Amino acid sequence: MTDIVETASVVAVPKAQEPRIVEMTRFGASGSRTLAISILTGLLIIVAWWTAARLAVVPRLFLPTPQDVLTQFRLIFNDGYAGASLGEHISASLFRILTAAAIAITAAIPIGLLMGLSRWAKGILDVPIEFYWPLPPLAYLPLMIIWLGIGETSKVTLLVLAMFAPICLSAQAGVRSLPIERVNAARSLGASRLQLFRDIVFPTALPEILTGIRIAFGVGWSTLVAAELIASNRGIGYMIMSASHFLATDVVFVGILIIAACAFVFGLAVRLLEALLVPWKGRL
Template sequence: MLPEYSKRPPAPTLVKMRSFGIGEGSTVPISVATGLAILFLWWLLAQSGWVAHLFLPTPAEVITMAQSIWDDGYANATLWEHVSASLARILSAAAIAITLGIPVGLLMGLNRWAKGVLDTPIEFYWPLPPLAYLPLMIIWLGIGEASKITLLTLAMFAPIVLSAQAGVRALPMERVNAALSLGASRWQLFTQVVLPSALPEILTGIRIALGVGWGTLVAAELIAANRGIGYLIMSASHFLATDAVFVGIAIIAVCAFGFTVAMRLLEGRLVPWKGKN
């Protein structure tokens, strides 16, 4: 019989931690199934005759109209001319809003004078619907591209500024004190501590701003434009071409989804630590 000290201790029991929230599993299959269910419900309602095809065309009719617009264009312009006009406006305004908004937001987060001076005008116009001051843009700048791009820039500027400011405000003081105790200069503190810590909030603000920008863009094109996806939808609505309206909505959805995917890839590249604290 072996002595007591020579016996092996029992193997430890491993306990799997319970997941919290959405867990680690992919939500892609759920999203795909939800999309297919929506398409099936749409097809069922259109085929059942409960809703007239004038108001709810079938998916097949929408696909046929999409092919027609692809081949022949719509509203005196090709499909690419409509899409490129909208993309040029949204990208130009986004570039201006990002270039101006990030420095302003960082400055407001770091300097109380900058926050005191700039916070009032931004908080004043930010809750206003962009269409409320669209007539003012048209009066000041005309119905050309300048008024649309200015309107879009204003719509996207505030979310970017506020997100950059929030990112700076959320910076733990322990990181700042640790960097200063190690002899970091002000520039090193900003570039290596403040900016990386605020970057997740900034990227989230840009995603929100792009969503606001798309809604504002289509509304602006409904009023004063002769090219663009919004103009295509408005022209189709005048002739009760509901299938063409659905095509325009689908184009907006595809473009906005592409922007969202691009921003998520950018977040994964620039802030891989986000959500893993």
């Protein structure tokens, strides 16, 4: 009798593969670091400026060298210009643009949100805003002088009008970009009108509002020179226009660079505020 031995077949069970984390590829320049590129670009612009001035591509009267501009900045910093110190010129301009920005932001955000939520508000307010918004500030500058005189009120009002429209239209666009699915989901969960506005509408519109504020500051600084034409004796814009009458191009360059530096600081502040308040921007 033969002994039959059965051997159990061993089946090798493959180990479960661990999940592999796949990083989502970015689209465009969103989230990419551009600081090194920006610094290099700035250096190339300065080198090109210095080269063009040294080679007399443009007469030095019209294009001073960076060294000439730096020397003139030191002189203005130490001795002032047109009967006022550099600090007085800068503080006068900052007072005007910060006052105008506070008024424009306070008025434009609620009006823009209302225009995005109500067709009646949009129908009534859209026409006057769209009418004056494309006009250059110099077009209605004479009206500011006639109506409000030559004091600070006319200057601040001109800046408010220039800064109001970008913020208002951005707030309106932010509300209108709200996906209806979010609204319906919040309503299905029993959200009240106040909760719907506070937790859904306003956070969705906030990135657009902050973008509008950044644009408004840019428009405000470009309007500042026009605003300070109105019988001013202080301000960076006044300094630029006064220097242009005497072909003091180096002083004009000093004023332009100061405005550019101030605008950069304001833009950076809004970017930091954006990173703090809307960290989800571009990630949804």
